[in-house]
Amino acid sequence: MxxxxxxxxxxxxxxxxxxxxxxxxxxxxxxxxxxxxxxxxxxxxxxxxxxxxxxxxxxxxxxxxxxxxxxxxxxxxxxxxxxxxxxxxxxxxxxxxxxxxxxxxxxxxxxKGIAPQGYIAARQSFYDMGRLYEPTDWEREDLELEDVPELNVDDTKKILDKTGLMKLEEVE
Ligand code: SF4
Ligand code: SF4
Missing domain, CATH: 1.10.1060.10 (Alpha-helical ferredoxin)
Structure with a gap:
């Protein structure tokens, strides 16, 4: 990549x-x-x-x-x-x-595997956590916000598995 x-x-x-x-x-x-x-x-x-x-x-x-x-x-x-x-x-x-x-x-x-690293990382993050990126603690502290709650991604993973998001490179 x-x-x-x-x-x-x-x-x-x-x-x-x-x-x-x-x-x-x-x-x-x-x-x-x-x-x-x-x-x-x-x-x-x-x-x-x-x-x-x-x-x-x-x-x-x-x-x-x-x-x-x-x-x-x-x-x-x-x-x-x-x-x-x-x-x-x-x-x-x-x-x-x-x-x-x-x-x-x-x-x-x-x-074809031609993509900026940031897009690839965002895809992985979306798949693993349901978010495109992990918010940093200090940003939330500055805004006096609670920690970001964990998301249950079981269902979204099922959808992404079915749609083949993580296997795009294998489909020509
Ligand atoms: S504006 Fe349309 S016609 Fe003109 S160069 Fe772009 S794509 Fe071609
Ligand atoms: S940034 Fe806007 S104007 Fe430029 S190529 Fe993309 S859609 Fe077209």
Missing amino acids: TETWGQFKSFDEKKFEALDPEFTKKVSELLGGQDLAACFQCAKCSAGCPVSDKVNIQIHEVMRMLLFGLPEVLETDMIWLCTTCYTCQERCPQGIDITDILFGLKNMAFK
Whole structure:
């Protein structure tokens, strides 16, 4: 698994050896992916994206990579730093459901073991304790709150086992 999102490499000077039409086909089967080919690279999506100055590749470039069939797109931090604000989707003159495609790409990346460590830890914490993270004592003390009660996670574990949350990497 990838340690943190910060370890995703820049695409500067990266050479792509092969195009994979099968990858494009898979993406076109994702929710929103059916309109992928309508993208004419106006970059209006990137112009409104609130994380555009934080990512190593812009959202309109992600769209281009998907069309070209470059699976390396799954290693871009855009996929994980996207706030799912839907601004790009609202702005797209072609009506492409860009954010929905990104949700699908997140799933594809996770199944391949490409995910920031924080997401992986949050999943484990949710499974084990029913919480995404463990609140620290001092935070609660500052607010004069009681200790966080233990949650009974027997039922939620059953649901998560049935839905396969902890085995996502095994499902391709
Ligand atoms: S706004 Fe739509 S058409 Fe323009 S680059 Fe983005 S996805 Fe493509
Ligand atoms: S949904 Fe994601 S990619 Fe689209 S504008 Fe918001 S942060 Fe950027």
